[in-house]
Amino acid sequence: MYAPAFGTLRVYENATALAEAGAEYVCDLAGGRSGRTIIALSGGNTPKPLYERLGAEPIKTRMPWDRIDWVLGDERFVPPSDPASNFGMARAAFLGHVPVPPASVHPVDTDGVTLDEAAIRYEAMLKRLYGADTLEAGRPLLDLTLLGLGEDGHTASLLPGEPVLQERTRWVAPVPRGRVEERITLTYPALNASTVITFLVAGEGKRAILDKILSGDTDFPASHIRPQGEVIWFTDRAAAGRWA
Numbered sequence: 001m002y003a004p005a006f007g008t009l010r011v012y013e014n015a016t017a018l019a020e021a022g023a024e025y026v027c028d029l030a031g032g033r034s035g036r037t038i039i040a041l042s043g044g045n046t047p048k049p050l051y052e053r054l055g056a057e058p059i060k061t062r063m064p065w066d067r068i069d070w071v072l073g074d075e076r077f078v079p080p081s082d083p084a085s086n087f088g089m090a091r092a093a094f095l096g097h098v099p100v101p102p103a104s105v106h107p108v109d110t111d112g113v114t115l116d117e118a119a120i121r122y123e124a125m126l127k128r129l130y131g132a133d134t135l136e137a138g139r140p141l142l143d144l145t146l147l148g149l150g151e152d153g154h155t156a157s158l159l160p161g162e163p164v165l166q167e168r169t170r171w172v173a174p175v176p177r178g179r180v181e182e183r184i185t186l187t188y189p190a191l192n193a194s195t196v197i198t199f200l201v202a203g204e205g206k207r208a209i210l211d212k213i214l215s216g217d218t219d220f221p222a223s224h225i226r227p228q229g230e231v232i233w234f235t236d237r238a239a240a241g242r243w244a
């Protein structure tokens, strides 16, 4: 086994085993903390089976639902009822049927606002959760951030070549319509203010990009995720390839 350029690698037999281990990890992390835990969710297909396990026994009863705030790492600029909504997916997978206090769930408000306003409001919400307007070194904003990896090396909605990659001040930025539909995304400063970032990467289609990033290729948005704490790559054998 080689050493990844950053983070530690956990390789599971298949996507199902990855989802089980990932859900256990989330539950243990939240359960092992005494205060509140802020967890950032990713969209995409890979986390869905993990989310479903959070909402099902035996994990459902072990989760300290009243001590967790759920935020989104990125979101499409659509209402939760839209099939493309990341929040809608998380709500259907688990948040809609677990005993989570409504005030602890933080979807992106897209109703009657512009894309930029939605980003500004989401940033204001994060600042309220953080209790300050400026990120302080050594005091993370997010306790656990779940991220995915696109075949082009994007993560959250930090897409290759987009101006959002240069954002160093805002915590949340709009991603105007272009190669994808309108979205908002947490920026590097916000994502990197995490204690733990887990990348969930499954399937053969991700093998080439994962190999490049683990090898230290810095050409991709996901290559620049460097949280205050640690990165853990949760992968299956198909994605891990020679790294397994």
Ligand SMILES: O=C(O)C(O)[C@@H](O)[C@H](O)[C@H](O)COP(=O)(O)O
Binding pocket: 042, 043, 044, 045, 046, 047, 073, 074, 075, 086, 147, 148, 149, 150, 154, 155, 156, 157
């Ligand atoms: O909202 C999203 O779509 C994302 O947050 C995005 O960054 C996703 O995690 C990757 O595109 C991987 O998606 P898959 O897990 O579907 O491959």
